[in-house]
Amino acid sequence: MRSGRCRGSSTSAPRRRSGAGSRSSTSSCTSASVPGRRRYRTATLVSKDDLLSRFIQATTSDAGEVDYKHLRDMILNIVMAGKDPTAGALAWFLYMMCKHPEVQEKISEEAADAGEATSSIDDFSRSLTEEALNKMHYLHAALTETLRLYPSLPLDNKECFSDDILPNGFSVGKGDIVFYAPYAMGRMERLWGEDAIVFRPERWLNERGEFLPESPFKFTAFQAGPRICLGKEFAYRQMKIFAAVLLRFFVLALCDKDESVNYRTMITLYIDQGLHLTATARGIV
Numbered sequence: 001m002r003s004g005r006c007r008g009s010s011t012s013a014p015r016r017r018s019g020a021g022s023r024s025s026t027s028s029c030t031s032a033s034v035p036g037r038r039r040y041r042t043a044t045l046v047s048k049d050d051l052l053s054r055f056i057q058a059t060t061s062d063a064g065e066v067d068y069k070h071l072r073d074m075i076l077n078i079v080m081a082g083k084d085p086t087a088g089a090l091a092w093f094l095y096m097m098c099k100h101p102e103v104q105e106k107i108s109e110e111a112a113d114a115g116e117a118t119s120s121i122d123d124f125s126r127s128l129t130e131e132a133l134n135k136m137h138y139l140h141a142a143l144t145e146t147l148r149l150y151p152s153l154p155l156d157n158k159e160c161f162s163d164d165i166l167p168n169g170f171s172v173g174k175g176d177i178v179f180y181a182p183y184a185m186g187r188m189e190r191l192w193g194e195d196a197i198v199f200r201p202e203r204w205l206n207e208r209g210e211f212l213p214e215s216p217f218k219f220t221a222f223q224a225g226p227r228i229c230l231g232k233e234f235a236y237r238q239m240k241i242f243a244a245v246l247l248r249f250f251v252l253a254l255c256d257k258d259e260s261v262n263y264r265t266m267i268t269l270y271i272d273q274g275l276h277l278t279a280t281a282r283g284i285v
């Protein structure tokens, strides 16, 4: 089965540079010999470790030719797949923080314990190492609970390449489209119990307060199986850093505390009319 969502124009087969990751010191470069491909100064690239440099490296042959089409596809994929779902998830997370101030306080305390004791936002951000982020089980649970109730992709579909039988015995024919609905699944009492509709990060924690993952076939916000979201871990890291810094230094509240927001039906789950909140400095000394 293939995804029913547009995958951009990723038609070019992945072209891995032979010995990818090897570091060349060649600096010579000339103009393109093949349309769409140009020689690149490999010496300036290999000294950098940022994402774009890595993409360029992965699409550059040993001869210094860049496969620009493949490079464009990779960048578009990351920009489209990586930006909107994370931004949407964070907006709903902030909404949940405003609606559940006690959860907000717990996360603030957890962030304070995990990072450096400092009143400098920059120093605190820098102290959020991989190890510090891994300590924040409650924040991880709160983000996951947000995605359970407000999955960035509320509805997703797959199209059958050929006749097939699904694991539950249903047969599907070539060209059939099958939908699964993370939004509905995240609210099913049959899956999550009677309080399925309640925002309760604790449901993701064991008695020692450690995060307990669920099967991705039950918690489907990132999809499951071989095409599970490639950026899942990256997204958690990004969201945890953002949330930890924000809640460590600010208290969030809705401008109108009784306001309930609605979603807007798009590919990703947006907050209709945006989220109007205030952020008050915590006054850390």
Ligand code: HEM
Pocket: 003, 004, 005, 077, 078, 081, 082, 083, 085, 086, 089, 147, 151, 152, 153, 156, 157, 220, 221, 222, 223, 226, 227, 228, 229, 230, 231, 232, 234, 235
């Ligand atoms: C909260 C954040 C995110 C959520 C909820 C999310 C969710 C998803 C879902 C449901 C899919 C499957 C879509 C389909 O059926 O076609 C997917 C695919 C994908 N995601 Fe994410 N995503 C998130 C963040 C990110 C980030 C930050 C990146 C990259 C840095 C990323 C990269 C990708 C890629 C490359 C795919 C395609 C994987 C494939 O088809 O093999 N995602 N994501």
